Every structure is written in C-alpha cells, then in structure tokens.
Amino acid sequence: MSPKTLYDKIWDAHVAHEAEDGTCLLYIDRHLVHEVTSPQAFEGLRLADREVHSPDKTIAVPDHNVPTTPGREDPAQMTEESRIQVEALDKNARDFGIHYYPVNDIRQGIVHIVGPEQGWTLPGMTVVCGDSHTATHGAFGALAHGIGTSEVEHVLATQTLIQKKSKNMKVEITGKLKPGVTAKDITLAVIGKTGTAGGTGYVIEYCGEAIRDLSMEGRMTVCNMAIEGGARAGLIAPDEKTFEYIKGRPHAPKGGQWEQAMEWWKTLHSDDDAHWDKIVTLKGEEIEPVVTWGTSPEDVLPITDVVPSPEDFTGGKVEAAKRALDYMGLTPGQKLTDIKVDAVFVGSCTNGRIEDLREVAKVLKGRKVADGVRMMIVPGSGLVREQAEEEGLAEIFQEAGAEWRLAGCSMCLAMNPDQLAPEERCASTSNRNFEGRQGYKGRTHLMSPAMAAAAAVTGHLTDVRELT
Amino acid sequence: MEKFDKLSGIAAPMPLVNIDTDMIIPKVFLKTIKRSGLGVNLFDEMRYDRDGNEIPDFVLNKPAYREAQILVAGDNFGCGSSREHAPWALADFGIKAVISTSFADIFFNNCFKNGILPIVLPQEQVDALMKDAEKGANARMEIDLEAQTVTSSDGDVFHFEVDPHRKHCLLNGLDDIGLTLEKSASIDAFEKKMALERPWV
Numbered sequence: 001m002s003p004k005t006l007y008d009k010i011w012d013a014h015v016a017h018e019a020e021d022g023t024c025l026l027y028i029d030r031h032l033v034h035e036v037t038s039p040q041a042f043e044g045l046r047l048a049d050r051e052v053h054s055p056d057k058t059i060a061v062p063d064h065n066v067p068t069t070p071g072r073e074d075p076a077q078m079t080e081e082s083r084i085q086v087e088a089l090d091k092n093a094r095d096f097g098i099h100y101y102p103v104n105d106i107r108q109g110i111v112h113i114v115g116p117e118q119g120w121t122l123p124g125m126t127v128v129c130g131d132s133h134t135a136t137h138g139a140f141g142a143l144a145h146g147i148g149t150s151e152v153e154h155v156l157a158t159q160t161l162i163q164k165k166s167k168n169m170k171v172e173i174t175g176k177l178k179p180g181v182t183a184k185d186i187t188l189a190v191i192g193k194t195g196t197a198g199g200t201g202y203v204i205e206y207c208g209e210a211i212r213d214l215s216m217e218g219r220m221t222v223c224n225m226a227i228e229g230g231a232r233a234g235l236i237a238p239d240e241k242t243f244e245y246i247k248g249r250p251h252a253p254k255g256g257q258w259e260q261a262m263e264w265w266k267t268l269h270s271d272d273d274a275h276w277d278k279i280v281t282l283k284g285e286e287i288e289p290v291v292t293w294g295t296s297p298e299d300v301l302p303i304t305d306v307v308p309s310p311e312d313f314t315g316g317k318v319e320a321a322k323r324a325l326d327y328m329g330l331t332p333g334q335k336l337t338d339i340k341v342d343a344v345f346v347g348s349c350t351n352g353r354i355e356d357l358r359e360v361a362k363v364l365k366g367r368k369v370a371d372g373v374r375m376m377i378v379p380g381s382g383l384v385r386e387q388a389e390e391e392g393l394a395e396i397f398q399e400a401g402a403e404w405r406l407a408g409c410s411m412c413l414a415m416n417p418d419q420l421a422p423e424e425r426c427a428s429t430s431n432r433n434f435e436g437r438q439g440y441k442g443r444t445h446l447m448s449p450a451m452a453a454a455a456a457v458t459g460h461l462t463d464v465r466e467l468t
Numbered sequence: 469m470e471k472f473d474k475l476s477g478i479a480a481p482m483p484l485v486n487i488d489t490d491m492i493i494p495k496v497f498l499k500t501i502k503r504s505g506l507g508v509n510l511f512d513e514m515r516y517d518r519d520g521n522e523i524p525d526f527v528l529n530k531p532a533y534r535e536a537q538i539l540v541a542g543d544n545f546g547c548g549s550s551r552e553h554a555p556w557a558l559a560d561f562g563i564k565a566v567i568s569t570s571f572a573d574i575f576f577n578n579c580f581k582n583g584i585l586p587i588v589l590p591q592e593q594v595d596a597l598m599k600d601a602e603k604g605a606n607a608r609m610e611i612d613l614e615a616q617t618v619t620s621s622d623g624d625v626f627h628f629e630v631d632p633h634r635k636h637c638l639l640n641g642l643d644d645i646g647l648t649l650e651k652s653a654s655i656d657a658f659e660k661k662m663a664l665e666r667p668w669v
Contacts, residue, residue: 017651023633025651028657029669036552039501048645057669065499081499088501112491125669132550132574146574148552149642150581158648160655166630197544197570198487229546232573253668261668296486299624316542322652323484413549415495422518434490434548461551 003271006237007203010143010268014126025160029125030142032111033060033098036415037091037130041153042092045434051096053159058098059120061467062086064415066103068378068405069313073104076399081414096156109381109407112136112349116220117381119249123238123265125152128155133349133431134233135226137217141238141247141268143203145408146227154163166232169202170270171411173210175284180465182289182359183218184429184448186210187225189287192300194280199231202278205270206236210284215244217355224350225431237269291336291461292433292446294324299433303451303463307334327435328443329423336461339445343426344375344456345438346449347405348412351429352380354387356449361393363453363467364400370459375402376418378410402456427455470583471641475564475611477537480527481601481662487541488548489575491559506553532604538611540594540601541568545586546575555582565611567618569594578655579642580634585613587628596624613639 004012017025031054038060045052052058065082067074075083086103101108107118115121119135127144127419128134130152132373137144149290151161171190191198192313204226211222219236226234243262255260288302299321301308309332310321330339346352346360360377369375377397379385385407388394397404411418412430420426420442429452430437432445445461454462497509498586522529528536538556539545546554546570555578558566565585579586589597600607600620607621613635618626648655654664662669 017654019633021632023631025648025654027655027662036498040503040552043501050645079499085499122609122668124666130552131548132548146550148550148551148555148574148578148581150578154645154648157645158652158655160648162633162644196547197572199569200544200573227574230544230572257668261666264666296488298486317482319483320485320542346526352470370545390512415497416499432488434488436494437490440494440513440518 001324005272005274006141006205006235006268006275007143007168008125010124010272011165013124019420020437024162024163024165025030026126026163028128028155028159028161030115030127031058031122031155032129032134033058034111034113034129034131035062035065035085036064036150037149038092039088041084041156041227042096044153045156052098052156055097057159058156060089060093060098061101061108061111062103064090064409064413065421066408067416068408068410068418070406072406078270106382106386109384110349110352110409112224113352113384115181117133117249117383119246119252120357122246122252122261122344123242124268127147128161132227133224136220136224136227136349137456138223138234139216139236140242142233143233143235150272152190166203167201168275169172169199169204169231169278169280170276171206172208172279172281173205173206173284174208174281175210176213177210177284177287180286180289180450182448182450183214183221184289185287187222188290188292188297188300188446189282190280191229191297192290193226193282194229196228196296196298197230199226199229202231204229204231204234206234208284211236212239215355217239217353220353221350222461225297228431238265289448289451291451293328293330293336294321295429295433295435296324297321297328297433297446299324300338303336303461307332307336309333311413337463339461340425340459341427341455343420344373344452345411345426345428346376346452347378347410348429348430349379349380350379351449352384354384356429357388357393358454359449361396363450363457363464364402365396367400369401369456373456373459375456376405376411377402378405379407381407411438412447427452427461469581469641469643471587472557472583472638473613473664475537476608477603478533478599479538479540479601480533480536481598482527482539482541483598485542486544486547486562488549489546489580490548491552492546492554493551498551498553500616503556504560506557507562510557510561532623537562537564538609539563539566540597541566543569545571547572550574552578555579555584557582567594569595580638583638583641584593585611587611587618589626589628595625596620
C-alpha cells in the first residue's frame with residue numbers, strides 16, 4: 001500500500017461515491033449547526049419536502065447572536081432579527097429532531113467549543129459546520145471544515161458533501177517554545193509567514209515537537225486559525241493526550257466500542273514517507289509573542305517590533321497596507337508597545353477555553369485593569385464558565401475589574417450587543433482583525449490571552465514577558 | 469439555480485487584495501432568514517457612510533459601474549467567514565462573475581451554488597483585465613463558460629480552467645441535492661459498511 005498522510009487516510013475512509021473525474025461524495029460524521037447560517041437551509045428542506053438524513057449526527061446550538069449578559073433568556077435583550085434567528089433554530093431543532101443545546105442549557109456555548117466538550121468530535125471523523133472556524137476540530141485528527149448554507153442544506157438532506165480532494169501541506173514547528181509564547185503565537189506566526197492565501201487548496205497537518213507539547217486546548221487554537229491561512233482544514237494527529245481528553249465525555253464511545261475505536265485511532269497518523277505537496281517549517285524557539293497591526297490576520301509582528309511602512313511591502317499589499325494603517329490609525333515606525341487600547345476582549349472559539357482563562361487569570365491576579373480600559377471575558381461555554389468559577393478564576397477577573405460574561409461568540413464578530421464603538425481599539429484573543437469585524441470602524445489587534453491580559457493591565461500593547 | 473453560459477457585461481475594478489466576506493456583506497445583514505434582498509447592502513461599509521449616504525468614490529457608486537455584472541478583484545477574494553450571504557449579496561446586486569488571481573476556498577464553492585462564476589487567471593492577465601475594467605461603461609467584457617474564455621473589450625482572449633462537474637452544473641443550472649439523491653444507494657451501502665466498521669460514529 002502506498003504511504004499516506006493523515007488527511008489521505010481520513011479522506012479514503014469517507015468516500016461514499018467517486019465519479020470518473022474524481023468528484024467524490026464525502027460522508028459526513030458530524031454536522032454542527034448554529035442560528036446564523038442554517039435558517040435558509042432548513043427552509044430549503046421544507047420547500048422540497050425533505051427530511052434531515054441523520055438527525056442523530058446533527059448538533060445545533062445558538063451562539064453567534066446570543067447576548068452574554070445575565071437574564072438573556074428575556075427576548076427584550078435581543079434585537080427582533082436576532083430573536084427570530086434563535087427562535088428559528090429552536091423550531092428547526094424541534095421539528096427535525098436534532099440534538100440541541102438551547103440558550104438556557106449549561107452546555108450551551110460556541111459550537112466549536114461545545115462539540116469537543118461533549119465528545120461529539122472524535123479522531124478520524126469528518127466534521128462540518130456552516131462556519132469557517134470548524135477547522136478547530138482538526139485538533140482531534142478529524143477532517144473538519146466550514147461550508148456555506150447551500151452545503152449545509154446538502155449535508156442535512158444527504159449526510160454527504162460533493163468534494164474534490166485538496167493537496168497535502170505539512171507545517172512543522174520544531175523544538176520548544178520559549179516562556180510567554182503560546183499556541184496563539186504559533187498559529188499567528190505561521191499565517192505571518194505563509195500569508196492568508198498560503199494554504200489555499202491545501203489541508204494542513206501541524207506537527208513537530210512544539211505541537212506535540214501543546215495541550216488539546218492549545219491544539220484547538222492552532223487548528224482554529226488554519227482557515228485564516230487559507231487552508232480548507234488543519235489537522236493534528238491524535239495521541240495519548242487526545243484519547244485522554246475524549247475518554248468519558250458524554251458522547252465518546254464506551255466499553256467495547258472504545259477499544260474498537262482506539263484500534264483505528266492509533267493508525268491515524270501520516271506515514272513516514274508520505275508525499276507532501278508543500279512543507280513549511282518554523283523553529284519553535286524563534287517564535288516570539290506576536291500581535292497583529294493591520295486588518296488581515298497575516299499582518300503579524302513580534303510585540304518587540306514597530307508598525308511597518310507600506311514601502312516594506314510589494315504588489316497589491318502596498319495599497320492594502322496603506323489602507324490598513326489609515327483604518328487602524330497607526331503611524332509607520334511607531335513602537336507596537338506604544339499603542340494604547342480602549343478595550344480588551346478575551347473569548348471566541350480561538351481562545352475561549354479553560355486553559356485560556358487560566359492564562360488570563362495568571363496575569364490579572366493581584367492587578368487591576370487600567371483606568372479607561374474596558375475588559376470583557378466571555379467563556380466559550382456554560383461548562384467553561386462553571387469550571388472557571390469553581391477554580392476561582394472568575395473571582396480574579398472580577399477583582400481586577402473585568403466583566404465576566406455568559407457564553408457565546410460575543411465580540412469576536414459582534415453580532416450581539418458586544419461591539420466596539422467607531423475608532424475604539426481592542427486587544428483581542430479572537431481570530432479576525434478585518435475592518436468592522438468587532439464593530440463599525442472598530443480597530444482590532446489579535447494576540448494570545450496572556451498578551452491581551454497584559455494589555456488590559458497596562459492600557460497599551462505589552463510584551464507579557466515584561467510583566468513579572 | 470440560474471444557468472450561466474455566456475455573459476457580456478461591464479466589469480468593475482476592485483484591485484484591493486484580501487477582500488473578505490465581512491467587507492462583501494457586514495455581519496449586521498446576516499440576521500436575515502432569507503436568501504434574497506441583500507444586494508442593496510453589498511459592500512455596505514465601503515459603499516455608504518454611517519448615515520446611509522453613498523460614498524461617491526466607491527467603484528459601484530460611480531455612474532459607469534452601477535450596472536456592473538463582473539468584478540475584477542485583487543488576490544484572495546472572499547477570504548474569511550463562510551457566510552453564503554456574500555455570494556447572495558453579489559448575485560442580488562447583479563454580479564455574475566468575479567475574476568481574480570485566487571479565491572478563498574469556501575467562498576469559491578459558495579459561488580458555484582449561486583450561479584456565480586469565479587474565474588482564476590494569472591497575475592499579468594488579471595492586471596490586463598483590471599486596466600480594461602478601469603475604462604468604464606463602454607468597455608464590456610465577454611465571458612463564455614462553454615469555451616472557458618474571457619474576452620476583453622479590446623478583443624484579447626484569456627482561457628481559464630474550471631472543474632468539469634461544476635461547469636456542467638452551472639451550464640445547466642443543476643441542483644446539487646437532486647444529483648446526490650440519485651446516488652442514495654451508494655450512501656446507504658456506505659452507511660451499512662460503517663455501522664460494522666465504525667459503530668461508535
């Protein structure tokens with residue numbers, strides 16, 4: 001048998017039909033659904049008088065629109081349009097008999113945090129969702145990617161997707177990370193190197209010592225942003241840490257099925273002599289804590305650097321850099337650490353897990369959020385929130401003067417009331433610094449949770465290693 | 469889905485790289501439960517000021533491009549969020565084809581589901597077509613999907629590649645779900661096999 005990558009193995013295990021031109025029907029094991037990209041798909045099913053093919057493999061949770069303030073069950077907290085979307089999901093989940101975590105369920109949260117937490121996401125699976133950050137689930141060695149609403153309808157109706165295979169790309173992070181450097185810095189550093197289109201046409205497998213050393217939470221952060229590098233999906237081969245994380249979760253296999261699953265899961269790694277269409281290598285020890293300065297996730301620099309000048313770039317990026325500097329209100333040559341912030345956002349499917357909150361608490365403990373800075377901490381799920389309260393993290397946040405919120409996507413995309421005002425500047429643990437992403441004319445700098453917390457206490461972008 | 473075979477139309481130049489789907493349709497317009505009516509909000513934050521007045525400099529507000537059916541865009545068009553609202557908004561405005569050096573994967577897929585043809589060409593050809601588009605309303609471009617060609621207003625012909633299955637679906641306006649359901653037997657057989665091999669799924 002010819003050597004295969006992990007992606008090849010998962011792909012081959014899910015082809016339900018292959019046409020002569022290589023177009024495949026890829027079988028989908030888990031379909032995650034949220035309120036924003038699904039209403040039109042369910043409407044399509046109804047109009048065509050179709051059923052959901054596998055309700056037992058379909059999991060829905062409202063996350064994008066939901067308020068994160070107490071008493072949010074009160075419909076008055078939502079705009080009319082948001083309320084209609086959440087109510088539509090309630091109704092669709094009920095009518096089609098799919099698994100559902102409503103707003104008032106402790107297990108509700110961001111769909112990409114709920115899936116792994118509940119054991120829905122397992123190695124070797126195909127996982128899709130009408131959301132680009134579905135790449136998150138790749139941390140388990142699952143082939144996971146975002147789809148559009150027409151494809152959501154296609155998966156609901158047939159449990160398959162029409163796909164052609166992508167190419168294989170290996171991103172290896174060798175060696176050890178230095179103190180203060182995290183999974184977020186890895187994933188941003190990779191995008192800084194390859195660009196936002198560097199992964200287009202590929203599925204990335206992240207490997208190397210620095211990746212193996214990451215916790216499952218850290219691995220999810222790395223895979224989450226594979227899409228920001230343009231890749232269809234990001235993968236990390238499952239190992240003992242993966243199996244340990246999964247074991248005992250509500251929807252993980254039990255007993256004899258666990259043993260049977262483990263037998264297969266242990267074969268889920270790229271063969272030594274597998275073929276790679278593209279290889280990128282970064283030395284773990286050379287990665288610094290990074291921040292973004294512009295309006296594309298590829299606008300990444302070490303925190304010790306200065307704001308670049310458009311002349312530092314070539315091609316179409318010159319104009320894009322000019323526009324970004326103007327939008328961000330920055331001057332070339334300005335030290336990144338001199339950039340003052342108005343707001344700090346901790347949360348999102350990139351960094352809304354318990355480990356992220358622990359990192360933030362380490363920095364905030366015994367410190368105060370700087371005067372004039374608004375800090376919002378939004379756990380990724382009700383269960384993350386509960387755990388953070390049990391561990392005393394919530395108390396640290398509140399003593400520091402941060403707002404401790406309920407679970408949801410919140411200010412990562414600002415579809416709910418959590419938004420930046422025009423020209424407000426935010427240190428954010430989310431995944432996109434696009435124009436208007438966190439609010440009309442809002443200015444976003446992406447960074448790790450520890451770096452965001454450091455910015456909160458000093459009031460400007462800060463090298464977390466200098467806070468001792 | 470609407471068929472796409474031949475198109476002769478005005479092309480609007482958008483040379484900016486990394487035009488993301490948040491730019492194409494900002495999130496405030498994702499709160500709809502319909503597919504229609506998004507064209508008026510296409511590129512909303514670039515197209516209108518906060519009071520809802522048109523920004524005259526924005527390309528689609530210029531008299532020459534108000535009826536544009538083609539966009540010629542910078543690299544990595546459609547990156548970011550998976551929102552299909554982006555092609556819905558483009559289609560509703562009347563855009564039927566986008567030409568660039570590369571497209572983000574999910575956006576690229578979404579276009580084909582909505583009768584929009586995304587065309588990938590090398591940098592120098594996109595540069596040539598960008599210049600052509602800058603000539604305004606009198607410079608009509610022609611796109612022939614069957615022949616896989618773009619013809620500039622000067623008569624320069626550029627050949628593009630397109631996946632044969634997608635071409636077939638676009639030319640005939642075929643519905644994917646209907647086609648897949650014709651292969652139900654293969655899906656059923658796969659599920660039976662999986663029930664034995666991977667029962668935990």
